[in-house]
Amino acid sequence: MTRLSKEILTQTIKKRPEISHKGTFGRTVLIGGNSQYGGAIIMSAEACVKSGAGLTTVITAAKNHSALHARLPEAMVVSFEETAVIDSVLETADVVLIGPGLGLDQTALKLLQKILKNQQAQQWLVIDGSAISLFSEYQLALNFPEQTVFTPHQAEWARLSGLSINKQSEKNNCAKQADLGAKIVLKSYRTTLYDQAAAYYQNPLGNPGMATGGMGDTLAGMITGFLAQFEKTIDTLAAAVYLHSLIGDDLAKTNYVVLPTSISAALPRYLKKYASERK
Amino acid sequence: MTRLSKEILTQTIKKRPEISHKGTFGRTVLIGGNSQYGGAIIMSAEACVKSGAGLTTVITAAKNHSALHARLPEAMVVSFEETAVIDSVLETADVVLIGPGLGLDQTALKLLQKILKNQQAQQWLVIDGSAISLFSEYQLALNFPEQTVFTPHQAEWARLSGLSINKQSEKNNCAKQADLGAKIVLKSYRTTLYDQAAAYYQNPLGNPGMATGGMGDTLAGMITGFLAQFEKTIDTLAAAVYLHSLIGDDLAKTNYVVLPTSISAALPRYLKKYASERK
Amino acid sequence: MTRLSKEILTQTIKKRPEISHKGTFGRTVLIGGNSQYGGAIIMSAEACVKSGAGLTTVITAAKNHSALHARLPEAMVVSFEETAVIDSVLETADVVLIGPGLGLDQTALKLLQKILKNQQAQQWLVIDGSAISLFSEYQLALNFPEQTVFTPHQAEWARLSGLSINKQSEKNNCAKQADLGAKIVLKSYRTTLYDQAAAYYQNPLGNPGMATGGMGDTLAGMITGFLAQFEKTIDTLAAAVYLHSLIGDDLAKTNYVVLPTSISAALPRYLKKYASERK
């Protein structure tokens, strides 16, 4: 397993091509935020837009639209009920994130089933939070596992892999990754990444000031934004994980608790720095 | 009675443990904000999240959800009517705050009665604002007084203790504290704290620029966030009171009026400073 | 007529008394903001709270509550329809502002009639914007003219006084002020103030960068906040007018247009500065 370092950033974050347009940087669709957890998908959207994704549409409960726009007019919004519009935005999406604050009810389950069923060749899928729990509970299946990322914390990984937390060894995790076929970002004290039956990376960064509600939603949004723009590989996931913690560590030097939204606010500057250091 | 000093901060605010997760820093539930006073519980929530609590859920009138999320997507929201969800979030709460902007109607009374009835062993309860008035008027009872904090101003303490303001001497307050069994944060020009029939602390700080709507709601949120993370003692309450005034005094050096939300905004930096000075 | 200078600030803005509470700094009620002009009363409220008023309640169309709280949780909110709550907050108000964004419909008229009818001894009333037009059109009357302030621009003053703009000479304005009995803040290129049949003050400050929607709403909020705290005299109105322009002039040094909300944001610092310079 490779210990991540700043090189993952300079290797991944590319200079934006001079002749380009919004589509060049990807169309993302973020699905989550029920009545109780609307803040989660708002935080994901902030991370995605501020990572540099070209176009970001958020599918969330109608009650969350106003707060999202008050913070982030750059995003577009659709309600869970607007089936035709949902189908339309999904059709042209490059990367779809489902899960932050989505909850576990029938609306959530049906959305997840629709997303899984309609995943297209070339379309990437990031499955986070409660969508992982639903996927596990209902034993759902992936159409394109190699274009799918799961971002579980340890309890969610236990549900997804069947491995209780104390059995989540590198070897066992690799075996389960091979069964699933999808890429795994296993969030913990030191987040690890798995792909192609190998434990690729371990993140050496992060700090306890980041242990606060919304931090995972922010990471999921960053991963989505990174996949929309950069090579669609495990390295790009690793770069998102590493930068999320690197910013968090910098902020923790002067902040007892690191607000997730403060990480997103810092993204444009940090991305610029590492894009500039690219050889 | 001990005059508080900065030592209460360095003694109370601990370094966050390296290996930890959101749960390590407590699950808080904040209840308040009716149709008229929604801003109160928003200000409590900002103080609680920015104090470093791990997870913060706000139970408030549905009309307040959007403004809360526009300011603080880090919090989760539940409406007063969502009985099943309320029961669920209360069950796992470490600290419950009830009162800021709650009002005095039947909805408020029933919520307070539910909270009091269902308080669990290990679960702390902070009773503030109109919830103190309701508690007094309906002569409600505490299940776990030793795990309960009242944060009255002098008029609310008169209702709760039966002591008119001119009889609120240290001795009389101690006697009433002993009757109630709960910890008392008696807010006034120089806030005092009572526990175990003793007048423990007096806060020497604070300034008239802090005399503006929402300052008490912010303190209640800080107390909740502190109890979620630090030792559940009168000292921790005292640290919240002292830091609230210390930040207020610093801000008043350049501001004629100190906005409550500006105190919350400064919390992550001040907490970091005193955590770092801890021996 | 006296040309205003910075002395009006050091004479008016007093040090806040050490032993005080929210009530010391006044209870204000701001009425305005219909479906179209909700931003107006939001801007008034920001100016009032940031001027240092102790408690601020905003009576506005329900659709404006969420945006108000998203910007300013420090304020309390009531809808136009909540008659009982309106009566209750008016009863204890020290200063009432009516007009910013209120509009001209029956709801507006009835609110204005209620306010005029129920004005109490000791209670001050500021009449701004469309409330001036309604007052003129329906030939309404004042219970306590000496405790009432009108803040017309020239066209509104024409309606109120019957003086067409080219007849608004100092002499004619004085005569009309004597008829009305109320204090007049006549907004124009160089705002003038009238009281007791005399032209008291002329404001030498202000700049064309301040000619943008919301500037008058912000001034009305400052006047309300100042009356809540300082001597209830023409001097205090003059101090509000002067400081509003002074901040505007400072901001215009680096801004082509001065956003009204940027004036309110600067208030706590400017007020502190002049309170400190008071002899």
Next chain:
Amino acid sequence: MTRLSKEILTQTIKKRPEISHKGTFGRTVLIGGNSQYGGAIIMSAEACVKSGAGLTTVITAAKNHSALHARLPEAMVVSFEETAVIDSVLETADVVLIGPGLGLDQTALKLLQKILKNQQAQQWLVIDGSAISLFSEYQLALNFPEQTVFTPHQAEWARLSGLSINKQSEKNNCAKQADLGAKIVLKSYRTTLYDQAAAYYQNPLGNPGMATGGMGDTLAGMITGFLAQFEKTIDTLAAAVYLHSLIGDDLAKTNYVVLPTSISAALPRYLKKYASERK
């Protein structure tokens, strides 16, 4: 074709006249923002207000009002359904923008038809985004083409002109401009401007960090604000285009992605700078 330079700014951005009022700087009406794309018109409004327009009214879906006011209380709001109010604000408008986030449904079409039909002598019209597509699809007509601006990107210009993207040569564009009679701001990697059958300007600035959702909505708002204040000529359109890119280039020095709202936030300072450099 002239390559734009900073001179277009110092020639266009005039010092605000000392004796002036809100009306001096124009009444603007911005129409757009349906259920899905509310952020678009919010971003246009921020750009328009911060460009210095005197009064800005936004006609948008009711669900967008709260978020707009939470960000920008300086604007006024009207819903798509409020026909009488719409007619009233249109009657006194100096510049009308239609299109950002408007969508393509019947509500959008009817609004566009109303605007086109009622355009008055002296009233300028900016047609952007989906309104261009509707104009093309339904072969609508202009009453005052010489007072009309289209701001298409290349695909929208293809629909409007009938020229496929590879046929959009300078010569062909000029011919089509002559047919339409309106001024054309053709957005692309290097935006060009056409008027009176001539290719007037090419913008040499801009960067790929600006390729993100909302950038065009922000430009449309700037164009509207500029037309409200400055000479109503192709030069003023060019100045808006150039400043939009100039700010974007400055922000891109430290930001990987340039948020459209960060351009609007910088407008008052940049406009001041170039107004001051005017000879």
